[in-house]
Amino acid sequence: MDQFTLNLLVVGASFALYIGIAIWARAGTTSEFYAANRGVHPVLNGMATAADWMSAASFISMAGLIAFVGYGNSTFLMGWTGGYVLLAMLLAPYLRKFGRFTVPDFIGDRFYSQTARIVAVISLLVMSITYVIGQMTGAGVAFSRFLEVESSTGLFIASAVVFVYAVLGGMKGITYTQVAQYIVLIIAYTIPAVFISLQLTGQFLPQMGLFSTHTESGLPLLARLDQVLVELGFRDYTGHHSSTLNMVLFTMSLMIGTAGLPHVIIRFFTVPKVSDARASAGWALVFIALLYTVAPAVGAMARLNIITTIYPEGTSETPVSYEERPEWMRNWEQTGLLAFEDKNDDGLIQYYNATPEFESVAEERGWEGNEMVTFNQDILVLANPEIANLPGWVIALIAAGGLAAALSTAAGLLLAISSAVSHDLIKSVINPGISEKGELMAARISMGLAIVLATYLGLNPPGFAAQVVALAFGLAASSLFPAIMMGIFSKKMNATGAIVGMLVGLGTTVLYIFTYLGWFFIPETNMLPNNADNWLLGISPLSFGAVGAILNFVAAYLVLKVTGEAPEEIQELVESIRVPRGAGSAQAH
Amino acid sequence: MSDKSASAYWAANVRIITICLVIWALVSFGFGIIFRPLLSGIPIGGTDLGFWFAQQGSILTFIVLIFFYAQYMNRLDREFGVDEV
Structure with missing residues (x-):
């Protein structure tokens, strides 16, 4: 078959x-x-x-x-x-x-x-x-x-x-x-x-x-x-x-x-x-x-496995020739997830990191650039069964x-x-x-x-x-998590505090992400280049959700201080969800 | 349940949560990231203990923490008479 x-x-x-x-x-x-x-x-x-x-x-x-x-x-x-x-x-x-x-x-x-x-x-x-x-x-x-x-x-x-x-x-x-x-x-x-x-x-x-x-x-x-x-x-x-x-x-x-x-x-x-x-x-x-x-484990092993496939005699020896590459590489080249280019026309596959620091070594060995030009990270899992025969x-x-x-x-x-x-x-x-x-x-x-x-x-x-996946985590971290947690752990938290908190958390996180990734992710609309030198304290836009969450908590408590605590019946509701007894099967409204 | 035992139950819950979350933070942010240089003297299979915590140990500790908490709370619920029947 x-x-x-x-x-x-x-x-x-x-x-x-x-x-x-x-x-x-x-x-x-x-x-x-x-x-x-x-x-x-x-x-x-x-x-x-x-x-x-x-x-x-x-x-x-x-x-x-x-x-x-x-x-x-x-x-x-x-x-x-x-x-x-x-x-x-x-x-x-x-x-x-x-x-x-x-x-x-x-x-x-x-x-x-x-x-x-x-x-x-x-x-x-x-x-x-x-x-x-x-x-x-x-x-x-x-x-x-x-x-x-x-x-x-x-x-x-x-x-x-x-x-x-x-x-x-x-x-x-x-x-x-x-x-x-x-x-x-x-x-x-x-x-x-x-x-x-x-x-x-x-x-x-x-x-x-x-x-x-x-x-x-x-x-x-x-x-x-x-x-x-x-x-x-x-x-x-x-x-x-x-x-x-x-x-x-x-x-x-x-x-x-x-x-x-x-x-x-x-x-x-x-x-x-x-x-x-x-x-x-x-x-x-x-x-x-x-x-x-x-x-x-799969990641580390597959990476090592691929390198030893290309350099069967060791990384300082001659790599494998393009003609003798294993069957799985041929298969995956067809998908475009893996691609080679023989830059120095020697018929061999040189896979390395062509950085300025490495240039002298590459030159000495007659290498003219990394020849595994496409190496999609998904291959490590998808091709694993074939690599392992x-x-x-x-x-x-x-x-x-x-x-x-x-x-x-x-x-x-x-x-x-x-x-x-x-x-x-x-x-x-x-x-x-x-x-x-x-x-x-x-x-x-x-x-x-x-x-x-x-x-x-x-x-x-x-x-x-x-x-946008980064945005999904940022939103969940900065809006819903703090609101739910305060709803349970702070009996006195009131509506205004929670709403202001969510808006502050959401707002700052979205603003920070858009500042570096562009407004609504439209390319070229970012106000600052997206790299570590420009990030606030070196915090990447993907990491900002945690900061947004902290701002959410702080804003909510400040508002709570000036607007007064939640009504008595809400505080009783919170008391009741804190104890397990009485959790019926299905409660509708 | 009286107000007094309700607040005692909640205080006991918050205390055990705090203890668990200190351990949660210690194994991941602590051993896995911030204190990794301090643990570099403890070798494990070609690398150090901090690397093991970052890729294996913290996850295993999280599992233990959740089951410990679940067990602990089942006992606490019974002690305070707030378990489900």
Whole structure:
């Protein structure tokens, strides 16, 4: 059987499974549609949360992101996991006790203000819609790469599948498909990782392999990697080369941004009890860690593996000739993710970092520039099974895994978007008298429209799609996280304080990002060049979310001081969400 | 539940959260980034302890912290009679 048929079979089987689950888990009430009737086991919810959270970017790009920078990008590993500690202790249990369906629902009721609710809805919509664009384009790319269809055709197939299970099943359908998607993606990620670890270090667990001896050289793997990189003019892998302040703030922004993302928070509304919400955050992190502790190992090992493939005799010896390059390089050159150019016409591949400092070495060896002219970071994961000579079904699994990661995150985001529209705008603001049946219909229609919008944006992604992810984290960190936290931990916080805080956090963060990345990301409209010399105290626009959050807290407390505390009944409401007892199953308005 | 035990329950919760978050910050921002130079004398597989904390140790510690907190709170809920039935 050829690879294409195999890919088609494995991906087709996984899609049939998702559709099957959708038919089994149809939603009949708004409680089922928004919160799976609060009947999801905490371990299963942990799995669904892991799939919800780990996007196409985590699955495909994470290892490469770390591999090409090394230690400096550990910030992603810590930032995208540390947020779960904040969720488990500061947000999830209390929001579960509050017993509503959406994040703006909490903010609107707790701060007894429609303005606060609408500010929350707007930031939710901006962050979720921008985030979903990346997932839809990711699904399209995964399709086109593995199933040899146009990426727009791939996008339509992906949208149709999500449409079936999200519109039919709402949160209930999404939850159980996410569980299945998690299993598919983690198997797909782990198998090649275990094999590459065995090949390079003889260690079964990649997490151990990363810190073990590299069999071929007899040196510790990371020491060997540092050595070959430095010999080729790159920075050493384990060294600390970036600003410490910026690393700390970037990690912090990712952590509080993660905790403030509505599509993650609403997953914790689906478990039966407050104590389940706490444990479920732990399970979510266990399942996320299965990928996030393996990713740095895959990154380091694949990078070393590629360098030793090009320099089989060692970095100071002759590299491999273009004619004798391995089969997987030929395959991936066809996709355009990998490209060579024989600059000095010697028929050999010279891969190095052509910096001014390295020029004398290159000249001495007759090198006229780096000849691996395109080396896309996604290759490290996508080509891993071929590099490790694994059978065709493993390659097919990677295809199914990448699609599972993209679809599960897209579905979670779409639910956050549609519930904000049907529940927070239609039910709470526009038409409070709407019937249960009417609201369920509104939720399904909003979901359908959200999918159409996401598909459209996936087909015509705005040029700034990549930068906007930074904006999503910045918004979540600087607006929603502080507002929710103060809503729980500060009994006296009033509506004015919360609204001013959110606006200050949002405003400063957006302003800081636009100053360096351009107004609304339009190129050439930035007021200052985007580099470390021009950043305020060396803080990158991507790291500003943490500063925005601090400004949010400060502004809110200053306003609280001059406007007086929240009314008595609101303080009693806060008292009641602080204790677990009395968390009923589904509470509607 | 009386007001007094309600505030005692909340104070106990805030205290354990504070302890957990100090550890949370110590392993990630501390050992993983700021204090990495101080830990450079402790070698681990070709690099140092700070690198291990940045890429593995902090994540493992986060998991332990959440399950510890969940267990601790289950006990606290029962002690104060605010657990779910």
